[in-house]
Amino acid sequence: MNEQTKYEIESLVTNNTCVLFMKGNPKHPQCGFSSNTVKILNEIIGEDFAYCNVLEDQNIREGIKEYGNWPTIPQLYINKELVGGNDIVTEMYNSGELQTMLGKPVPERKPATITITDKAKENILSGIQDIGSNVLMLSIDSQFNTRFSIEEPKGYELTSEIDEIKIYMDIGTAKRADGIEIDWVEDLQGAGLVIKNPNEPKPVNQISNKELQKGIEEGIYAHIFDVRGEQEFLGNSIPGSKRLDKSNMQEIESLSKDTPIVFVCNVGNTSQGACEFYRKKGYTNVNNLVGGVSAWLNS
Numbered sequence: 469m470n471e472q473t474k475y476e477i478e479s480l481v482t483n484n485t486c487v488l489f490m491k492g493n494p495k496h497p498q499c500g501f502s503s504n505t506v507k508i509l510n511e512i513i514g515e516d517f518a519y520c521n522v523l524e525d526q527n528i529r530e531g532i533k534e535y536g537n538w539p540t541i542p543q544l545y546i547n548k549e550l551v552g553g554n555d556i557v558t559e560m561y562n563s564g565e566l567q568t569m570l571g572k573p574v575p576e577r578k579p580a581t582i583t584i585t586d587k588a589k590e591n592i593l594s595g596i597q598d599i600g601s602n603v604l605m606l607s608i609d610s611q612f613n614t615r616f617s618i619e620e621p622k623g624y625e626l627t628s629e630i631d632e633i634k635i636y637m638d639i640g641t642a643k644r645a646d647g648i649e650i651d652w653v654e655d656l657q658g659a660g661l662v663i664k665n666p667n668e669p670k671p672v673n674q675i676s677n678k679e680l681q682k683g684i685e686e687g688i689y690a691h692i693f694d695v696r697g698e699q700e701f702l703g704n705s706i707p708g709s710k711r712l713d714k715s716n717m718q719e720i721e722s723l724s725k726d727t728p729i730v731f732v733c734n735v736g737n738t739s740q741g742a743c744e745f746y747r748k749k750g751y752t753n754v755n756n757l758v759g760g761v762s763a764w765l766n767s
Contacts, residue, residue, distance in 0.1 A: 473531040481545045484518035486570065489532045490542040491523050498523060501554035502542045508561045509544075511610045511640055512572050546570065562624040562639045579628045580645035582635065587652040588661060592633055606637045608644040611748035612668045616661070643667075672743040673755040677767040680730060680757055684708060691723065692730040694761070695742045706732060706757075706764055712742065720746065728753045736760040 480487050486509070492498030494506045494515065509517050522529035522541055533539055536550040544551040546569050551557060560566035564574035584592070596604050596618070605619045625636040628645075637645060649664040675683070683689035684707075692709040693716060694701050701711045709732060710716045720729065729751060731739040736758050743756045757764065 469531040469534045470527070473527040474535065477528060477532055477535050480518065480520055481548055484545075485547060486513065486517040487545050488517060488519045488542055489522055489528075489545075490519055491521070493521050494519055499541070501540075505542045505544060505554050505557050507609055508557055508566070508640075512561070512567055512570055558638070559622070559624055564639075575639055575643065577626060577639060578642060578646075579626045580635075580637065580642045580648070582628045582630055582645065582648055582650065584630050584633065584650045585652060588650045589631065589633060591652050591661070592650075596633075603634065603636045606635050606641055606645060608637075608641045608665070610640070610644075612644065612665065614663055614665070669747045669750060669752050669754075672740065672747055673753070674758050675730070675755045676758055677764050680706075680755075680764075683728070683730075688728055689730050689755070691720070691727060692732065693720070693742070695731060695733045695739050696761070700734070704761060704765060706761060720751075723751075725750050726752050728755065730755045730757060732757040732760055732764070734760045735762055 480489075488494075488502075488505060488509065490497060490499075490502035490505065492502055494510070497503035497506055520528060520532075522532060529541070532541070532543055536543060536545075538550060538553065540553050542553060544553075544557055551560065551566070551569070557566060560569075564577075567574050592604070599618050601620065602618045603621045605617045605621075605625075606614075607617065608614045619636075621636055625638060626642045628635045628637070628642075644665070644667050647666045651662045651664070653660065653662045680689060680692075684692075690708075692706060693712040694705055694709045695712045698711060705711075710719075712731070723729070729746065731742040731746075731754070733739040733742075736756060737760075739760060740756050743754045747754045
């Protein structure tokens with residue numbers, strides 16, 4: 469490792485309380501291990517951590533392995549100390565050690581209460597009868613993306629037992645899974661498990677022009693964000709709205725999660741995507757203008 473590379477690595481480690489050397493960036497990780505580590509950090513401290521995309525600099529990619537005498541990527545440093553890679557970060561997250569290092573409360577290790585219908589039980593038991601030493605694993609991430617998998621247990625999981633069925637999960641999933649109902653549904657689209665999760669943020673509200681106008685007049689909708697490009701926004705926009713650029717995204721991050729927020733676009737499709745993005749980030753009063761600015765101008 470040359471001196472310039474060593475200096476760059478030391479600067480990142482020294483000048484940041486928490487820094488992740490990863491493949492890709494937190495918005496777009498480029499390997500599964502980096503993605504999982506980012507999800508854990510996002511859950512504990514949000515986006516309040518530095519990162520270095522080692523794919524952009526071959527010298528740092530190889531140098532960081534020598535610097536900490538650690539052979540793989542990602543690598544997490546907290547308070548100038550090498551924590552480790554994805555496996556160690558995941559284990560420390562489940563034990564509560566990582567939360568302590570980051571100055572956050574240690575979560576309660578409490579198994580989730582889960583309800584499973586008889587039809588779902590029948591199909592689950594059929595699917596796991598030949599899995600050997602593997603187990604049924606449930607994962608619900610911070611954006612409430614949910615999946616079942618068959619995996620080798622790591623030893624730190626919490627387990628929920630429903631009659632003959634044992635479901636394994638990490639500590640974050642256990643909190644988000646508490647109270648879920650698992651059913652088996654057969655329709656024209658096929659058959660499969662369906663999960664109702666009372667902890668998931670409520671669906672996006674679809675509001676009309678009249679509802680938006682009334683909300684503006686009553687001071688309810690004081691935060692309206694237009695997801696269109698700059699030229700379209702300058703050409704015509706809803707009075708009081710702001711274009712969803714970087715600074716206004718930071719404004720949304722500063723708002724309380726129950727603040728009424730409205731997203732608009734030309735016809736209401738792109739804005740629906742923005743609504744879903746913030747709904748999954750935990751915002752509970754997200755609203756989409758049906759028909760978008762086009763409908764507003766023609767009303």
